[in-house]
Structure formats: structure tokens, C-alpha cells
Amino acid sequence: MANTAAAAHFVGQFDSIPPQRRLAGRLLIALGSIGFVLIVLLQAFDAAGIVRIGFTNWRPTLYAYGGWAVLLCVGLVLARGQRGWRALFILPAALFTIAVAIFPTIFGLSIAFTDWNLASLSGQKFNGIDNLVQAFHDPFYINALLNMVYYVCAVLVEYAIAFCLALLLNADIRGRKFWRVTFLLPFMLSPVAVSWMVGKSMLETRFGPIPRLVRWLGVQTPSFFGDPIWAKLWIEAMNAWVSIPFVMILLLAGLQALPKEVQEAARVDGASAWQSFWQVTFPLMLPVSVTAIIIRTIFQLKLADIVITVTAGGPGGATDTVSSFIYRVYSDRSNVGYGTMLAMIYLVIIIVFVTLVLNFVGRRMQRMT
């Protein structure tokens, strides 16, 4: 009781802020805000050609934002005392997030609704929902979106393989540490390096070791990326080789954290190895599995590097991904407005998809427990 009273007195001491200090704090915030808004307006008017100040870039606005953020933090501490200090735990992070995530997204949206080709002499022009309409009539974009369904489904196969490997590495096998490191190696490799090592060297139809083996087995003209189905499979195989270790290591961590008693109890009760896995280990691993699948799916939705390097989306768009298509629209065609709209649409699709999956899984898991 005495401690609580002391604490209240302590807080009260901090909250009894002299009016002058409170005023100074508010003035600081007001000055910072006015200065920031003023500089933003001046830059905007300068950019629009309404006034001639001669800004060469937008750095003054950035610096003004930084200065305003500092004054805001200091002002809050002065004006609100301990409540101001408490705000500092989250405020810098929030301001940083606004600067590097929220503002760019809003800025990106403003670009997405413009006709902006970098080579156009007339520059950026607002074009309403034209880009949106074009996107839904663009056969290349639709094709890439449909391909993503295949790539996302492939995550389940990757998960199954990763689970098997994780079980293997969790077992009491000889050289377990060595195998753990070895199995992780592909994850440490750059996908671009893998594209060249595997896609453009080992699978090279003339001198690659795999075509040689296939020829030795009787297939005279092996083709790995000439047929749409095979091309899709090989791209996913390379992608899986790089990515499975990541899923595997998450699952392995989950397996190692499982309570041993439950599994031992199952064995004592006479459960077979399969029953022990399917009815005990697998359900217990579901939270980790869902996390691993969701993270892996998000990565998979951004697949581009292997596709760009090995097939450039071919043959005939069979391996194209949304990211590799946006890359071409933006990089090769400098079509910034349309490319940004494609990325924004994709962002919305990903957010909706992941939210639906999480809700679905959440409900299922609640029902199971």
C-alpha cells in the first residue's frame, strides 16, 4: 500500500508541469509543424511552377520532416511530462514507419493513377482508372496471376518435403549437425547464382551434366525449358531447392520445442510411428506449420529472380510471375504509372489472400483446440 502511494506521488511529481514549460513545449511543436508545412507548401508551389524558389530536389522536405519529428518529440516531453516520455517509446518508430512505408505507399498510389512513361516528353499525367482497366484486360498480367496460383500451390509440396527433412534431422541420426548445415547450404545461395549454376549450366542442353545423363538414358534431345509444363516444373524445382531449407529450419525449431512427454506417452500407449506422427506431432506442429507456410507463400508471391534469369517468363509466358512481368513493364518499358498500378493491385491481392488464409486457419485451429 505504501509502495503504491509512493509510486502515485512519483508520477504526480512528474505530471505537475510548470505552465511555462508546458507552453514552451506547445510552442516548439507548433513552430516545428508550421515550419514543416511551410517548406512542404513552398516545395509544392515551386514544383508546380507557382513560385520560383529554385529547389533542385525534395531533400528540404525530408530534412524538414526530420526536424519536425525531433521538435515534436522534444515538445511532447516538455508539454506532457511523463506522458510525453511514454509517447517516445512508440513515436519515433511510428514517424519512421510513416516515412518509409506509409508515405511511399500513398505516393505510389498517386503514381498508379497516372500515365507516366519515363521516355514521354510530356511527363506524368493523371489518367484516372485507365491503368486499372488496362490491367484487367492485359493478357500478360492475367497469365502471370494465374501462374502464381501454381507457384503458391507448390508451396504445399515444398512444405511436405521440408517436413520430411526436418523429421529426419530431428531424429537421432549419425552426423546430425553436419547434415543440418549441409541441408541449409542452398538457402545461403543467391537465387541468381542458382539460376546460372543449375538453370543455365547443369541443364544446358548441349554440355550440361543432366542432359548428358538424360541422353544416356535414351532421350535424344532433352529439353528442359522448351515445353511449358517442364519449364514450370524446373523453375519451381530450382526455387524449391533454394527455399525448402528455410521452411525446414522453421519446422525443425518447432519439432525441437515439442514436449517430449506427449510423444513418449503416445508411444507408451502403443501408438505406431505413423499414428504418433499424424495424431500427435503433426497437430502439435500446426501453429509452426501455418507460420512457415504463410511466410513462404509471401516469399513465393514475390518470385522473380530465377524466372528473369533462366526463362524471362517463357516459353510463351508459361513461367512468368507477376513480379517478373512488372519488372519488364517498369525496367524495359519505363512504364512507371502502369507498372506501379500492377504492383498496387498485386499488393491488394496479397493482403486479401493472406488475411483470408489467416482467418481460415485461425478458425480451423480454434475448432481443433
Add this chain to the structure above:
Amino acid sequence: MRVEHYNRLLGMMASRRSVLKGAAGAASLAALASSGALGTASSAFAADMSADELALRKQILQIPGVGKGQPGDAEWQKVGEMVLGPTKANVKQGEFAGVELTFMGLNNQGQHNFLYRGFLKPWETYTGATTKWIDLAQADYNARLQQAVATGTVDFDVIEMGAPFEGDVCGKGLTSEMPDWVKTQLDMDDIVAYLQPPVGTWNGKQYRVTVDGDTHNFNYRTDVFADADLAKAWDSYSDDKKGLTKWGVPTTWQQVQAVTKFLKGQKFQGNDVYGYLDAPKPWGGFGFYFLGSRATAYAKYPGDKAFLFDEDMKPLVNNPAWVRAIQDVLDALPFEPADQINADPNTTGFSQFLAGTGSMIPWWGDIGSNAKTSDSSVIGDTVGFSILPGSDDVYNRKTGKWETLSSGPNFAPNCAYLGWGVYVMARVDGDAKKQKAAWSAAAHLGGKDLALWTAAYPSGFQVYRNSQHNIDEWVSAGYDKDFITSYLDSQFNSYNHPNAAVEPRIPGIFQYYSAAEDILANTFAGKMKAQEGADAIAAAWDKLTDQLGRDSQIKLYRAALGMT
């Protein structure tokens, strides 16, 4: 040189260079080309050089010497040191002390900027300037440049850039105008006719230091086309030979198709042998040139400069000529190596042809300069060169009919890309010392003697000066006379051809090519018929023209065609 050729040439010339620059000269040279005189005609330029200069050039070509391994940084620096003479004549030692230049260029296959670092090292030591480098992969180049231009964030003083981008950069006033002393140092008259102004200029001002000449030539395997067993098999081949009665190098696209079909399943030296290699996989827009090389003989009618668009920028890519070229690829692909649909030009040139697969490809001159000097080449001397094949008939877009010319097959070399140049950015103009330093560096890289070396060894650059057509110089470097004569003739005869297809320098040209590549990839994969694909490309090009500004595009396009 044959005396009759020499006399005939002199009789036609007011001066050697004026003839090379003029259309009449080009026509006469083309006529001479067939008789083999052209290769020796340009060697007359050697007469313009002093004995010291000739000795220096001979010495340069010995570094390291053809067949003595691929040159590296030590050789590049040595060559850079040896060609410093013109710089020393215009710049005092240490004159640029304290100046730092930023140079943006390519790093393709360890060439371009890598060589420039070596070449500029002695220049830096002499002048006192330093250089900061921005290296870009080919695929990243367009985006990086366009972003810098569009956002006003040009962060480089000197750039290696192709003429097709001049509309995007020079047209926006971002480049520095070439001073007269640089023009003198560079000996601009020596540059081949098709790279003379308007190329390198904008609104009449000279901006470009040419460092490269570009055309697609036709590269073929001499051993394959001299093989007795294949000749015997060809004699007994019952399909239509399209006029190639005896086994030999095809000279028309019709023959290329016939030979490609014939070679499928044949053996050469115990291995599978293939004919023509298409490059159907997109390559950042550059892959479209390879369809262009198949199409120009069909689409480029003599006397008519337009082959991509008509005078009002209406795409010609879906006319019967281009559709035939697309259909040719579709017809040939089943007879090409497995996975050919996944081959981009880099693959066909360096992973396939130089490594021994395929017997015919179009490419820039890199094939010739790498065949004997690159460590990755296995074909060595067994490669021959000519201008691109012709066509038995040509499409006349004005009459809408195919025509057979009385002069024989129609030839139309595809002068793809117009070569690399070095440009100084306008941002240095405010600082006289820096401006001179930037132009001096550019002039050093565009020097006449350095040009000889870069064309002779792997560098990413080909011949672009008439003075580089002196066969004796190349032979003294270690090149086989027949090989180098064939190579240089294929280059110069393409540049100087009266019906050469020269692409328009309009903003966003690579966007047109890139859009076409995506649609072509679908067409080659069988998702669309040739005409459907061509129509889709035409629609995409029209849309792009509207986006870029139809009126300004038409104006610039007409200027590129020489129309006012």
C-alpha cells in the same frame, strides 16, 4: 590490291572520304563489294598516316597479339598509355588535378567499363583527374538511364550510350556540345558514313564521341559449309533447295530456311549439326533486332527508308514482310537445337555459336572479334562472314505487293543499334576545367588508334572508322588474311550498303522493341499465329506512340528519316 579495282575506285572518287560519306559512294562501294574490291579500297587510308603513326598502330595490335590469350587489365593500361599522344597535344600534364569525373557505362561480359578503366588509367596519371565508375548490366541500363533523365537526377558526368537513346537524352538538353578541339582530335571524317551526322547530333549540334559501329552481319561455319559428306547429302536432298544447287553458304533467307531444315539430323565430325540459330527469348528489347535481321530483306524496299513505321508512325510490323519473317522463325524452330525457344542472343552468340553449336547466326561484330581472341571460343578460324542474307523477293509497302527485283535478291543489312558512343553531360558545362577534363576523357576513348585495338580484341566494340579497314594491319596482328577480309567486308559492306536498314532515333525505341519481344515470345511458343502476333505488336506500338506523344514522335521520326 588489284590495279583495275584501284583505278576504277579512283576514277569514281572526288576524294576517298567524300565518296565514303555520300550515297553515291555507298552505291559504288556496294557494287564493288561483290567483286571483293571493297576490302582493299579502304586500306588506302593508310596513306594518310605518318610512318610513326603506322608503326604505333602496328605496335598496339601486338598487345598481346592474336592467339596469345585474352587481354586483361595490364594490356588495357598499356594500350591506354600508348595512345595518349593526342591527349598530350591538347592537355598539359596535371591540368585536371583535383577533378573527379563520374562515368556510367556497361559491364557486359567483363568488357566496356572494365576496359575503359584500364584505358583511362594512364590518362588519369597524366592529367591528374580521377574517375568514379557506375557499372551497369545491359538489362539494367535502360531503366537506370530513363530514371535519371525523367527524375532530373543525372549523377554522372560522362556516359556510354547508344545512338537510339539520343532522343531521350540529347533531345532534352542534358548533354554537352562537343568543342571544336575535340572534333579535331577525333578526326571525325574518318568515321563511317552511316554514323556521320545526323547520328550523334541533335538540332544540328554534335554531342557524340563514336566508339563503336553496329550492324548485324551473317556469321557462318566455313568447315560445315565445306564438308564433303554434307555436300553429298545435299546433292541427294530432295526437298526444295531454294536455288542453292551446290552445298555452300546460303545467300538468301529462303536458302537459310532450306539449309536449316536439311541439317536437322545430319552429323558433322560425328556430332549433331544445326543450321540457323534463332534467339526467341526476350533480351531487354535487344532481342527484337534479331527478328529485324530476318525481316529487313523482306521489308526494306530499295529507296524507301521506312521499314518499322510508315511516315505517320503507323507500324509496319504487321505487314506481309514482317509476318513472313515471324513465320520463318516458327518454321525454323523445330529444326534448331532443343530448348532453342529459351535462347536469347547472348546464348546464341556466346554459349552456342562460339562454343560450336549451330552453323549460322546473325550478330553484331563481336562474333568475329571473339572467335579467335576469346578464351571461351572453340571455333577459331572456322568462321566466315558476310552481310545478312537477302531475299528472292521484297515487299513494296506502297504497292502492297511482293516484287522480284531485276538486280537479283534484295539485300538490306540491319544496322542494329548504331553503335555505342561516349557523351559528356551538360552538368559539367558550369565548370570549365571539369568540362575540358570530361571531353578529354571522351576523346581519349574515341581515339583513332584505340579504335583499331578495341575492334581487334574482345571489348564489346566493333569497327566504326574507315581507317580500320586496312587488312594489312590486322594481318600483322596475327589475323588470317581470308578471315579478317571476310569479317571486315561484312562489317563495312553492311555500313555502306545503299539499302541498309537504319533504325530511327526516337525516344522510347527500346520500349517498342521490348513490347514486341513479349508478344513474339508468345507467338514463338505457339500461342498465336504469326499474323495475330504481328497485329498485337502493331496495336501495342500504336498505344505506346500515343502514350509517348504521337505528334512529337512523328516529328522526330520524320527527322530521322530525313523528311522535313
